[in-house]
Amino acid sequence: MENKNLEELSFEASLKGLEEIVEKLSGSSNDLEDMLHLYAEGVKYLKHCQAKLGEAEARIKILSEEIPTKAEEN
Numbered sequence: 875m876e877n878k879n880l881e882e883l884s885f886e887a888s889l890k891g892l893e894e895i896v897e898k899l900s901g902s903s904n905d906l907e908d909m910l911h912l913y914a915e916g917v918k919y920l921k922h923c924q925a926k927l928g929e930a931e932a933r934i935k936i937l938s939e940e941i942p943t944k945a946e947e948n
Contacts, residue, residue: 880918885926892919 880888895916899909 888919888922
């Protein structure tokens with residue numbers, strides 16, 4: 875998959891793609907070159923998933939800071 879298309883995928887779609895790659899790598903019918911290619915693709919999906927999670931974490935942190943605490947309410 876091209877990087878541009880990968881960047882447009884949601885977290886869920888990226889995770890599904892990564893799971894499919896792991897399944898293929900678990901099979902014994904791949905030759906070494908195919909496995910290396912799949913591994914490289916898997917790394918791209920993993921990095922994309924990690925980036926999406928990082929974005930979500932940052933958004934949650936911002937939203938959490940906007941919630942007043944009990945001390946601030948009094």
